[in-house]
Amino acid sequence: MSFRREAFVPKGGPDGGDGGNGGSVILEADPQLSSLIDYRYKHHFRAERGTHGKGARRHGKDGEDLILRVPLGTVVRELDSATMQPAYDICDLTHPGDRVVVAPGGMGGKGNIHFVSSVRRAPAFAEKGEPAIEHWIELEMKLMADAALVGMPSVGKSSIIARISAARPKIADYPFTTLVPNLGVARAKTGESFVVADVPGLIEGASQGRGLGHEFLRHIERTALILHVVDLSGGLENRDPLLDYQTINEELAAYASELAERPQIVVGNKCDIPGSDVASMFVREAAERDGHQYFEVSAATGQGLDELVTVCAAQVAELRQDIAADAPTVDFNAAVERERRRRDQQITITREERDVWRVSGGAIERMVVQTDWDNDEAVAYLQRRFDRMGFDDLLAKHGCKQGDEVRILGYAFTYEGAHDDEEDFADDEVMMFADAESSADVQDMGE
């Protein structure tokens, strides 16, 4: 709040400038990063605050944004601050440069030049800046592989990735040797390469959470190509390879119908084991009937793997192009902002004690916090804003009676009943966020 001081002008017009806006906290997807390790131990981030407005209509400086870099494939979720459980997904950052504002900077408070009206020539109050938004989010990195090796336990998924890439996962003849996904880069003779993931084995019921299933089906959600590995020998349990093939496809479909439609290459492994050729014939037939290519390989001898890698690399290159072409350009910020505003505008009224009411809600709490409580004019201004938005009626509707106490954050008010003295405030007082043009008028009036 400031008034113009000039020689020979006894009472200058109001000239308090606005406070600067606070900086925003922004997440940005960066292809250089491969993990969320930077956020393992540091959890609190804060953008710069804006500086105060000054006299002579000088505005404060805006605070700098804080940009936090995250790897591609980061899923951002809002956490409920009370339970610390995920409340809703904010977005998936999947393309280089994707950005989302997770905590928008508050607006600077308006200087007293904005509060001039025909009946209030010299407003001796200004608005305080918007308080910072403070909340918890959860970051999860989903695996970003082009192709995933999927199949029953012990069919040889890890043996295959070890053969076709530099990955060195544990290999053993008992089920669930692989407990976490491994990534490798496979390179074809043509020079094309792709990222392949070896995920833990799936079993019947995986889509319902049996085995390690669910946890890892989640990771397959975003791989373009599924390499479905079948053990042609039936393994130690002497399973039926054809039945295995069907079971896995059923689990994929049960988890998410689009997984069943995902491009799939069927890989019959362990063809070095005598007697596997009959099983291979059956699986090939079933795969081709389903419209999938089939390859017979051996991770033990390396047979068929070069060809498999070449075909995979070509298919991945094609799928990548399709994905890039189909990728909708989503404006995360618009959607996030809409959701935030919806929640922000909500007003909740609850009875705290017999004659005491608690009012909560982002927007209304902000009005209270932005008011300078040491200044009667500012408090009267807040009172009129409440009237205009029909707050008194809303309280009455909830059963609030004259003389009841109404609490907002740490402030308490006495409810005086719904107002009817409309003429108390003129129309032109609705000048809260006056634009540049009308502030020019304001200056004229001041002079």
Ligand SMILES: Nc1nc2c(ncn2[C@@H]2O[C@H](COP(=O)(O)OP(=O)(O)OP(=O)(O)O)[C@@H](O)[C@H]2O)c(=O)[nH]1
């Ligand atoms: N003979 C033969 N044995 C193989 C072949 N591929 C894998 N094996 C053996 O099969 C067993 C299981 O192999 P893994 O690569 O660990 O199988 P996995 O599918 O990764 O198993 P989980 O991680 O438990 O799901 C090991 O004893 C391997 O040595 C193959 O082509 N031929």
Ligand SMILES: [Mg+2]
């Ligand atoms: Mg394995």
